[in-house]
Amino acid sequence: MHFLQFGCGNMGGAMLAGWLAGGFAPESFTVVDPYLAQAPQGVRLLPAAPAGEAPADVVLLGFKPQQLSDAVASVRPHVGPGTLLLSILAGVDMATLRAAFPDAQAIVRVMPNLAAALGKSPIALVGDAQGDAKALTEKLMAPLGQAEWLSGEDQMDLVTALAGSGPAFVYRVIDALATGAANLGLPRDQADRLALAMVEGAAALAAQSPHAPAELARRVASPGGVTQVGIDVLDADDRLLRLMEDTLRGARDRSAEMTELARAK
Numbered sequence: 041m042h043f044l045q046f047g048c049g050n051m052g053g054a055m056l057a058g059w060l061a062g063g064f065a066p067e068s069f070t071v072v073d074p075y076l077a078q079a080p081q082g083v084r085l086l087p088a089a090p091a092g093e094a095p096a097d098v099v100l101l102g103f104k105p106q107q108l109s110d111a112v113a114s115v116r117p118h119v120g121p122g123t124l125l126l127s128i129l130a131g132v133d134m135a136t137l138r139a140a141f142p143d144a145q146a147i148v149r150v151m152p153n154l155a156a157a158l159g160k161s162p163i164a165l166v167g168d169a170q171g172d173a174k175a176l177t178e179k180l181m182a183p184l185g186q187a188e189w190l191s192g193e194d195q196m197d198l199v200t201a202l203a204g205s206g207p208a209f210v211y212r213v214i215d216a217l218a219t220g221a222a223n224l225g226l227p228r229d230q231a232d233r234l235a236l237a238m239v240e241g242a243a244a245l246a247a248q249s250p251h252a253p254a255e256l257a258r259r260v261a262s263p264g265g266v267t268q269v270g271i272d273v274l275d276a277d278d279r280l281l282r283l284m285e286d287t288l289r290g291a292r293d294r295s296a297e298m299t300e301l302a303r304a305k
């Protein structure tokens with residue numbers, strides 16, 4: 041397999057780390073990135089697309105969505121009738137990708153997050169891959185986390201907000217818990233450590249529990265005890281739910297807006 045990856049910053053780098061940790065041979069990968077100073081050992085790193093090479097088996101678009109129009113001319117020669125094109129570009133839809141890369145055998149939009157480096161990313165997939173291309177997509181996603189095909193591309197904006205942006209929201213929640221505890225009197229470094237360890241343990245427990253998170257919360261809250269008073273604050277006027285819905289709505293709508301901008305280019 042010849043895998044050509046355009047863009048190896050935060051997200052592309054996390055995916056490459058996940059593939060290498062998952063046992064894919066580094067020699068299979070060529071990374072094109074004008075910014076990256078060093079690639080993982082064994083991976084070929086180029087500052088610009090190579091000239092005169094046959095189309096790759098797999099091409100990953102890993103640069104920023106706004107960089108697509110500048111990148112198309114250098115990527116296109118590497119996308120042929122046997123190429124599976126994977127795109128992690130938020131807010132760039134299948135129609136835009138197909139118009140830019142008409143020769144691709146199959147195109148799949150992939151929405152991961154940075155936990156791909158640890159094999160713990162949710163990964164949403166949507167595209168026109170069938171048969172071998174679909175199987176290859178799934179094989180490539182397996183070491184990065186839990187992949188699922190969406191029933192339609194119309195879900196991608198919301199899934200981008202939930203699965204792609206989601207870690208940022210959770211990091212802000214961890215930070216807010218620690219800041220709140222520090223404001224209430226705990227030493228800041230201790231508040232940071234305790235908040236992070238608490239979230240790590242709570243997520244790990246929820247991931248392996250047969251019970252839904254809402255039920256787990258109920259089990260933590262002893263009747264007449266400490267936790268319920270905090271939960272009541274979160275629930276007053278549906279405060280937490282409305283905050284989360286507004287957060288996801290804003291991110292989703294920006295993804296939809298970016299889709300329109302990319303179409304118009």
Ligand SMILES: NC(=O)C1=CN([C@@H]2O[C@H](COP(=O)(O)OP(=O)(O)OC[C@H]3O[C@@H](n4cnc5c(N)ncnc54)[C@H](OP(=O)(O)O)[C@@H]3O)[C@@H](O)[C@H]2O)C=CC1
Nearest residue numbers: 046047049050051072073075102103104105111129130204
């Ligand atoms: N960050 C995240 O958590 C997630 C990001 N995504 C998607 O991943 C993509 C990358 O995001 P992110 O990793 O944060 O961005 P980064 O800016 O960290 O990485 C993009 C890299 O691509 C390079 N690049 C720019 N143009 C080209 C080109 N023509 N050919 C090859 N490489 C190029 C950039 O170089 P230079 O800096 O010189 O421009 C940079 O090193 C985006 O499309 C985003 O929507 C999806 C899910 C989650």
Ligand SMILES: O=C(O)[C@@H]1CCC=N1
Nearest residue numbers: 130200201204205206
């Ligand atoms: O913020 C962004 O646009 C990208 C997409 C999801 C996460 N990061």
